[in-house]
Amino acid sequence: AQSVTQPDIHITVSEGASLELRCNYSYGATPYLFWYVQSPGQGLQLLLKYFSGDTLVQGIKGFEAEFKRSQSSFNLRKPSVHWSDAAEYFCAVGAWDSSYKLIFGSGTRLLVRP
């Protein structure tokens, strides 16, 4: 069955520190992978996605993610976190079938210390 695991419910980092949010997926075929960010009370904003090509994907707001097929992972990284990055982050895998549905992880809440 398709699934996405985000093992960290909360992560706290200091402003200016580097960040890595983990995402592991289970999917039988080549996955379409997404990272979304959600600020409190807001909708979902796409940070980046991977569907083919270079396994290191650049996104908005200075984020990047690396697809590692051997590890079934798609971890999100940022070299220097800003206070405005505090939000909830969701990893998702797109089902490559006729439904085009997204399967989401449970999310990681990022707190940023000043």
Next chain:
Amino acid sequence: NAGVTQTPKFQVLKTGQSMTLQCAQDMNHEYMSWYRQDPGMGLRLIHYSVGAGITDQGEVPNGYNVSRSTTEDFPLRLLSAAPSQTSVYFCASSYSTIEGDYGYTFGSGTRLTVV
């Protein structure tokens, strides 16, 4: 260029009441879907549609109905609201290309409370 429009943004219902959450998109996307978001559970798929007249169930369909009479609209109906349906609901439309790319546009959400 509105994207995906959801109405209402907030709603309070009494147990047993029915209502319809509206979703409209102006991007001519074939695929539309409804998700609910609950704390600690991410977003879970309720129903989806791959085109006008075609709908199917997602992961958590019980208590909800959908229809897709036009490409633009995909309303979600709560037949008899229950407190367990208190949640934030997101509508999404999605596209695919012949190159194999696809993406999603989400609405801003409807926060529903059932008392």
